[in-house]
Structure formats: structure tokens, C-alpha cells
Amino acid sequence: MTDRTPTGHRPDSTQDGSELTPTTVRRITRAVLSAAPGASAIAIGLHHKGHRALLVRGHTTRHRHTPADAGTRFEAGSLTKTFTALLAAEQAAHGTLELHDPLARHLPAGTRLPQRATAITLTHLATHTSALPRLPPGLHRRAGLKLFSNPYAHFTPDDLLHALARTTLRTTPGTRVRYSNFGVALLGHALTHAAGDTPYPALLRDRVLQPLGLHDTSCTTTPAQAGTQATGYRYGRARPPLLIPGLPAAGALRTSARDLLALTEALINPATATVPTALRTALRDIPRPRIRLPHGRGLSLIWNIRQRPDGSHVYHHSGATCGFTTFAGFNPHHSTALVALANTGPSPRNTLTQQAYNALLDLQHQEDVRLNA
Numbered sequence: 001m002t003d004r005t006p007t008g009h010r011p012d013s014t015q016d017g018s019e020l021t022p023t024t025v026r027r028i029t030r031a032v033l034s035a036a037p038g039a040s041a042i043a044i045g046l047h048h049k050g051h052r053a054l055l056v057r058g059h060t061t062r063h064r065h066t067p068a069d070a071g072t073r074f075e076a077g078s079l080t081k082t083f084t085a086l087l088a089a090e091q092a093a094h095g096t097l098e099l100h101d102p103l104a105r106h107l108p109a110g111t112r113l114p115q116r117a118t119a120i121t122l123t124h125l126a127t128h129t130s131a132l133p134r135l136p137p138g139l140h141r142r143a144g145l146k147l148f149s150n151p152y153a154h155f156t157p158d159d160l161l162h163a164l165a166r167t168t169l170r171t172t173p174g175t176r177v178r179y180s181n182f183g184v185a186l187l188g189h190a191l192t193h194a195a196g197d198t199p200y201p202a203l204l205r206d207r208v209l210q211p212l213g214l215h216d217t218s219c220t221t222t223p224a225q226a227g228t229q230a231t232g233y234r235y236g237r238a239r240p241p242l243l244i245p246g247l248p249a250a251g252a253l254r255t256s257a258r259d260l261l262a263l264t265e266a267l268i269n270p271a272t273a274t275v276p277t278a279l280r281t282a283l284r285d286i287p288r289p290r291i292r293l294p295h296g297r298g299l300s301l302i303w304n305i306r307q308r309p310d311g312s313h314v315y316h317h318s319g320a321t322c323g324f325t326t327f328a329g330f331n332p333h334h335s336t337a338l339v340a341l342a343n344t345g346p347s348p349r350n351t352l353t354q355q356a357y358n359a360l361l362d363l364q365h366q367e368d369v370r371l372n373a
Contacts, residue, residue, distance in 0.1 A: 129173065131174075
């Protein structure tokens with residue numbers, strides 16, 4: 001890291017006193033804390049069998065003015081998709097839609113679809129089997145020209161639908177896994193249309209974020225009053241806040257280690273979440289395998305699944321923007337979860353995702369968990 005002086009391991013002040021032992025936490029997180037060179041802040045959350053710890057190292061900027069804490073917001077990048085999946089499952093449980101509905105049913109009247117796109121369902125979008133490309137046609141080229149500004153800032157929801165009409169599907173929907181930001185962006189568009197055209201940020205806030213008590217998380221570019229937000233960096237250069245109006249469901253969220261850990265805890269044990277029935281049903285539905293792949297891999301709604309030698313399953317997802325890297329993972333059988341966020345973008349030296357995944361595996365085998373004296 002550019003700033004290698006830790007500001008201390010600060011537990012979340014809202015937790016109930018149940019913490020993993022400091023020795024265990026230091027051992028498990030040592031590699032993660034050094035995995036993102038160029039970050040001025042790294043935040044990590046751990047959960048093991050009802051005990052949790054939140055650690056934060058560094059400052060919100062490289063100028064060292066404001067220490068980061070458990071509520072400091074980072075750009076979530078593609079971790080936004082896991083929230084979109086939960087919103088989709090909640091709307092299905094609520095009866096607003098069915099996950100096997102055709103995408104076309106939940107798009108504005110008159111939306112033009114390319115050949116074979118009438119077969120795309122909402123489940124296809126949430127499992128990356130829609131046959132849609134990674135990005136809408138033309139957006140990748142436009143984004144590359146504006147890498148150090150705001151590559152998606154001028155791409156609107158209308159542009160998204162117009163791009164759909166120009167898209168060529170190279171395979172039949174439902175036959176191949178092909179990661180698609182485009183597809184999840186359209187899923188978000190479908191969810192908002194099904195809910196009476198309520199904008200995605202407001203719909204997610206009302207149906208998911210507020211019921212779960214995730215007060216640090218939103219699509220806004222500034223934190224709530226008295227909150228803090230990390231500045232993103234790429235190769236040492238500060239990045240402006242990401243603007244992504246046409247694809248919010250695929251990558252617009254900012255979140256904290258505190259909120260991200262709370263989300264994984266709710267997914268591990270939905271029965272403990274004090275939320276409306278539809279949202280609790282959705283929490284139970286998210287981990288259900290939807291796609292099975294070779295070598296013990298698979299997909300639920302958005303989450304990647306990896307089977308472990310003991311027969312348990314690890315659910316994981318990562319995210320990245322030009323200035324941030326994030327990871328979240330959990331194992332319901334072992335009641336373990338780990339989240340990690342850093343304010344530096346992807347680079348050959350940034351191994352945060354892999355180190356966080358390794359730390360999660362290490363955590364699930366940790367059986368000697370005691371309360372702090």
C-alpha cells in the first residue's frame with residue numbers, strides 16, 4: 001500500500017461485543033490487508049458462527065485527512081448485482097413478477113428486440129445465460145476512450161433499450177454462461193418497470209436496503225450526513241465518483257464493510273433477519289443453485305458457487321470499478337462470511353479478490369472461536 005501505517009483495528013461500534021479473537025482475525029486477514037497496493041483504505045468484515053469482526057486500515061484519501069471506518073463507503077462495482085438479485089427475488093416473492101417471466105413482458109411498450117431475444121427470461125439475466133454480450137454494443141469502445149474520466153456517464157436508460165435493438169445474440173438464451181453487465185442492467189430495468197417505473201435507486205432502497213438496515217448503501221455519489229466515502233485510485237491517480245445512469249443495477253452502488261457483512265449474515269441465516277416476509281423468502285431463495293457447471297462450480301441468482309471437499313458450498317462475488325476493488329463471500333454450512341473493500345482499481349499487483357477468497361476458506365475451518373475477554 002502507498003500508506004502502510006495502520007490506523008488501528010476498529011470494531012464496529014454497533015456490534016454486540018461478540019468478536020473473533022484478535023489473534024485469529026490478524027492471522028486470517030494478514031494477506032488481505034497487503035493485497036491491494038495503491039489503496040489508502042482497506043475494510044474487512046468477518047463472520048463466524050454468530051461472531052463478527054470489522055477491521056479498517058488507512059484513510060479515505062491518500063492525503064490522510066480522514067480515517068476510514070466500518071461505515072466508510074466504497075464503490076461496489078459488480079457487487080451491485082448481488083443486491084439486484086435480491087431485489088428480483090423479493091419482487092417474485094411479493095408477486096410483482098415471476099423469475100421465469102420473459103424479459104419482453106417487463107419492458108416499455110414498443111421496445112424493439114433482436115432475433116431470439118424473445119426467449120430471454122429474468123432468470124437468464126440473473127444467471128448470465130441470456131446470450132447478451134458483456135456490454136451494450138458500442139459502449140466498450142466509448143468507455144475505453146474515457147477511462148480516466150467517467151466512461152458511462154452519458155449512457156442513459158433510453159440508450160440501453162436502443163442498444164438492445166442493435167444487439168446480435170450469438171447463442172440461444174439459456175444454453176451458455178456468459179457474464180453480462182448488459183443483461184443485469186436490463187434486469188434492473190425490468191424490475192423498475194414491473195414496479196410502476198419506480199427508479200432503481202428508490203426501489204432498491206424501499207424493498208431491500210431499508211428493511212435490512214443497510215443505511216450506508218445507496219446509488220448516491222455522496223454519503224449520508226456525517227458519513228465518509230473513500231476516494232478511488234488507479235495507478236496512484238484519483239478517480240472521480242463513478243456515474244452509470246444507464247446501468248445502475250449492474251454497478252452503481254456504494255457500500256460499506258458494515259453493510260456488506262450484514263447482507264451476507266442475512267443470507268447465511270434469513271430466520272434471524274427482522275424483515276418483511278417477502279424479503280425473508282427472497283433471502284432463502286438466493287442461494288438455491290440455478291446453474292450447475294463442471295468441477296463443482298455453479299450459479300445461484302448472480303452469486304458464483306464453488307463446492308468444497310466437505311460437500312459445503314462457498315458463494316462468492318467480486319466487484320471492480322476504475323478506482324475500487326471489492327469482494328464478498330459466505331458459506332452457509334459453516335456459518336462463515338468475509339467481505340473486503342479497497343479504494344484502488346484492478347491491476348496486476350492487486351490480488352484482493354483471490355486473497356479474500358483464500359481468507360474465507362481459512363475462516364471456515366477456524367473452530368477455536370472465543371469471545372474477547
